[in-house]
Amino acid sequence: MAPILEMRGITKTFPGVKALDNVNLSVQAGEIHAICGENGAGKSTLMKVLSGVYPHGTYEGDIHFENEVRSFKDIADSEKLGIIIIHQELALVPLLSIAENMFLGNEMAKWGVIDWDAAHARTRELLAQVGLKESPMTLIKDLGIGKQQLVEIAKALAKKVRLLILDEPTASLNESDSQALLDLLLEFKKQGMSSIIISHKLNEIARVADSITVIRDGTTVSTIDCRAEPISEDRIIRDMVGRSLEDRYPKRVPKIGEMLFEVKDWNAYHHLNSSRQVLKNVSLNVRRGEIVGIAGLMGAGRTELAMSVFGRSYGRNVSGEVRMSGKPVDVSTINRAIDAGIAYVTEDRKHLGLILSDDIKQNISLANLEGVSSGGIIDPHKEQEVAEDYRRQLKIRSSGILQKTLNLSGGNQQKVVLSKWLFSNPDLLILDEPTRGIDVGAKFEIYSIINKLADEGKAVLMISSEMPELLGMCDRIYVMNEGRIVAEMTAAEASQENIMRAIIRSGAQTHEH
Structure with a gap:
């Protein structure tokens, strides 16, 4: 069988980080291809390269789709060829109906007026293909998460999908919804559709995948042909995590x-x-x-x-x-x-941990204003002393405590967040x-x-x-x-x-x- 998709030598670099390093991926026409890897291994980055979220020119390497080299400038470009990606965070508008979501951005119109009858009729056909009996007028917010996932797939069918990419499609589904989704993929496969499924649920992968590619630290570690050899969970786990721990952690006797x-x-x-x-x-x-x-x-x-x-x-x-x-x-x-x-240092330091437009000094005293006040009024000298003290203790690299946190590196921003909570003692x-x-x-x-x-x-x-x-x-x-x-x-x-x-x-x- 000829591959419908080949990604060759894909390398993608962000400032200071090589997210993908010479990754190769080959998907046969009409197969279900699974991609496994830990969080941060590069799976989603690879799919964003494929779907044009990261446009041609921002990465190295080639994408061959249906035997031609392709260079996508954006998602619309890859969707024209039928490469449709369904992200883990569903991209539906909760307050619009199924039909409105289905054709959002490619509305069915005559003379510039939306043809609702045609849209509803086509929506019913597409919903039937994914096994949904809901009315096209149903609002998305009134559907369970499993049905929303099926609406996303029906929407992909509306765009004449040739290669369907599902990123952790069952992460938030219960067992029966997950099984229904996997059955649907097997049904599509019979009709000749190719799919890529990103998942860490090895029992699901074992059920549907024809081949598996394991990615670790931005490189392809192995590709397993499930038709030729039984899937060994232990082998996949070993491929996903196999690396040694050097002295990256300071020693401590608890x-x-x-x-x-x-x-x-x-x-x-x-x-x-x-x-x-x-x-x-x-x-x-x-x-x-x-x-x-x-x-x-x-x-x-x-x-x-x-x-x-x-x-x-x-x-x-x-x-x-x-x-x-x-x-x-x-x-x-x-x-x-x-x-x-109790203190909580958030994972989202830019939105929830810091006021980026404020300087280091103000960010540090934020969670314990009493600590720098007397009589309910902030004492600027005290605030300054505290900030200087933490800047020294935590080695915050900055021009001074009046530097805006926006202009610090990620590591130094994190130290400011830590300082803020340490000061709350x-x-x-x-x-x-x-x-x-x-x-x-x-x-x-x-x-x-x-x-x-x-x-x-x-x-x-x-x-x-x-x-x-x-x-x-x-x-x-x-x-x-x-x-x-x-x-x-x-x-x-x-x-x-x-x-x-x-x-x-x-x-x-x-x-x-």
């Missing part, structure tokens, strides 16, 4: 004290869709002087857990108990959570992706700061998508999947394979029940 922070039977529902439970009976604890990690794939519920504990800054119908040093504490608002001794520091988007040197410095905090007797709860980081830093690791804690390991028991196995097995179990 001095672990008494129990400081406990969460019991914590539940929360989605902030927009109150019927969707995002956190399910989560219980965990951290002692003084201990660094505890939370591992999990995107969408496991780790950030939702951190934010809902930190003053209910996420979620609806949040329930459960939080204790500090054995006593129940009120964390129902952000101020109460801070008063209870918390007992528990929750760090969400503390080194995301930061170069290796700055990472080491941030790790050293985290170790120092633990040595001072603070408790640290660290969320990271980089497994080596958790393994290199943590005394204990909880593994989360689909809103639950599915495993707990000591540093000695934890390995990338064990964490991945806990995630994949728990996923398979929930779906069997």
